[in-house]
Amino acid sequence: MTPRLRLQPEALGMGMTSQRVRDRLIERLRGNGISDERVLNAIRTVPRHLFIDEALATRAYEDTALPIGHGQTISQPWVVARMTEALFADGAQPARVLEVGTGSGYQAAILGALGLQVYTVERIGDLLRVARKRFRSLGLNVRSKHDDGRVGWPEEAPFDGILVTAGAPALVDALTAQLAPGGVLVAPVGAAGAQSLLRLRKDADGHVVQDTLAAVAFVPLLSGLVD
């Protein structure tokens, strides 16, 4: 499927959000080990400055996490790139992907721009409403719901990929269970602020192979819904 990204000229940005500034981010990601051209291209294409407050727009193409309100953050571009790349590792051809923790909507938009069918779950209603507006205005086909993502999305399972974008002390079994054979789950696991980014691959017999991608610091995976 071809990504349906409608980019208005004004969305391409000026000055600190210009194409030149974005290309610099791509070179930095490349220098830090991101090599999947599809992923780099999605990051080059999706305007990250539209996923944060205007007051922070000048920092949109720095390789750093930024606040998005409600004590939450938009993930660092390198982390978004690494997690996305992990879905395509070893020749995997994912089609349907679940994200837990919509936040700004940026990670979901990257997945959508790659032509994946994206399902995303967010527990904070305010964040989800804003993210949905962004999906609409960019013409991205992302399905979302306001829920506790620790239960996954059973009605739509199994998924070829699951990205958990908030940290928990342990892997969530309900999510691993929603992974299709051959599917990949990527999740930050460990103590608050000092997690390991784990990748799990379920083979055709349902056996799970696990490895560690990086040390990361995500906001916590929490229970319960907030309006």
Ligand code: SAH
């Ligand atoms: N992927 C996001 C990162 C947002 S930070 C982005 O690209 O911007 C993590 C997000 O996970 C926060 O918005 C937080 O509210 C959400 N979150 C935390 N626990 C959750 C849960 N149990 N279910 C769904 N979302 C959750």
